[in-house]
Amino acid sequence: MKRIIYLSLCACLLTSCSLDLQPENGLTYSNSFNTEKELNATTTSIQYYINTTVGNNYDFATAGVLADNILDGKQLREWNPRTVITSEYSWKGFYDIIFESNLLLDNIDRTKDLSPERRNYHVGQAEFGLGLSYFLLAQRYGDAIITENSSVIKPYQQSSQEQVLAAAIEHAKKAYDVLPTWDKLTDLNGNAITNRQTASKGTATALLAQIYAWKGSVTELYHLKGNAQEDYQNAVKYATELIDNKVGSYQLCASPEVLCTYLSNEKSPNPEAIFSLYFDKTRSENVVSPNEIAQNYVSWPVREDQTLADLTSSTTYQLYKSTVETLFPDTTDKRLQAFFYQWGTQHDVDGTDYAIMYKFRKAIFDPDQYSPSGKSYRTVDADYVYWRLADIYLLRAECNQKLGNEAQAIADLNVIRNRAGALSYPSTYDTEGLKKAIFLEREKEFIGENDARYADIIRNGYVKEELQGKFKVLTNQDIQNGALFLPLPKDAWQDKDGHVINNQLRQKPYWQAYN
């Protein structure tokens, strides 16, 4: 009997209690991913950082945008090395996206009761965030850091362009595999998501097409290891999926006029937009549109508090009518009437005739009793449509032309020409060949809308002819040494007091001379 009691006592002592304490008054990684609502906070962070970082491309926008006179950043536009080195640029925004995405992926397994579709949604947002960030890092900085995950903090070494682009492709492909098409996107309450910033299968496909087109071009430009032709084939493949509506339904707007009404947020959602940075008007009363390019072109009459004469002193990017006439020699092109205010009427300021940008037609004003006009201008009312279907058509045409498939390239070019009501290629105005015609079509289509021109110029090798200032005299050695990329940002290897925190990083050889 004693033995039985003794044995049962021992058995009782062999049970254990759980020593895992959940902190009840603090947020830690172990207790803040339990429900989907908590997980969603990280997903929203990824979206917020994408929204505030991707559109911020001041240096390359100033250098590449099509304008005759700019009010601000003239030396930067000429790529004066000392101006570039001291200007404002940082890759912190991208690493915020990367951190939040890695955080989500590292901790999603803690979330209970997550259905497979919801898991795919969240994983897709994180993988898209990673793919997009690594792509833009490779595009703007060349060599960048690939972090292991969200918890290891150490002085990382830089990875080469090829490695960063490979990482971008890997994550973009994962996003492509798990995300649904845009019409099936729902938030955690089951409501449909209508903004085009949230990643869908189509967004990931567009990202893949862009990465491959860029990768092929830089493989040739920088003599990297890789097969440029294969990259172009892949770009064509993904572009075709988008155009054939296999990864979501996207259509070109019926005409340039209709396109402008969608771009000006008068109707929504834009059927042609694949990836847009959403203008979140509810964020605060001071929020401005993420499209800084559109903001910089805006003038009278969209600025109701100004007159035409104020254009020369307040509009940052100014276009002469003669430049637009040279860009659009074909007068049947409906884009002239749609993109420019009262095309055909003279808009003379101090003896020069200006073209008035009219793609973005609505502005937001705050009532202001102190201002002479009773209202003060805050921002243009527009999302930043980063990639739209016309971009994909022209990207496919560009890659096909590089592969030698001229017939397919011409077909795509003509789709855009026909939508614009212009003469098909080849017309009497197409005097510089197919490659240049496709590049000029991109200029015409996206003028005053986004910052893509710099990247378009790099992909096509038009640095010396289309850019200005020091770009025209860069030697091949300068380009190989990183002149076309931004320098390594100071906050990557120094803290705010100037102490070196990462001694594994090296400035690019071209910029080393100006450090």
Place this chain on the structure above:
Amino acid sequence: MWDYFKGDKYNWQLLCEMAERADLVSVFQGTSQYGKNFTFFGPTSNSIRRYLYANGMDKVSDIPVADCKKFILDCLLPGKRVMLDDFKEGVKSTDPSTPVGKGGEMLTMASGKQLWVYSFRESYNGVAHAGPLQIYLVSPSTTKTSHVASCNIETLTGVVHSLDYNFTPGDF
């Protein structure tokens, strides 16, 4: 008014040279058809210098006589002395189709040119209507707004309101 201009070389010397060239000295002396009670919105020497530089000229005698006459008569409001408080208050235009806003008054200058003139009381330290009263002239043809820097300069033959240094002849 002519003696006043002659007395302040820094601000008015080039205007005097223009008046001499266009044979309009008598206007400022009060012996012309415009009499002794008119209002003059004066372009200063800095403004005229900017005009010379923008047009590749070196001195006032390079400006054609007809232009000198036009620039001076564009700024002359005949009939009466209009002081700061006599200008009608107005608000800048918020309608992009016209540069003319609410209030103010359309005035016809001696050359026949019409200008929309209004006064507006600015804010001070964030308080509306607590600041100075400013005079603005808007030209419907060039849509430019010009601002008066110093007003109510009373002379024996009329009132001068000097246009600020940012004005360029031809803005009207």
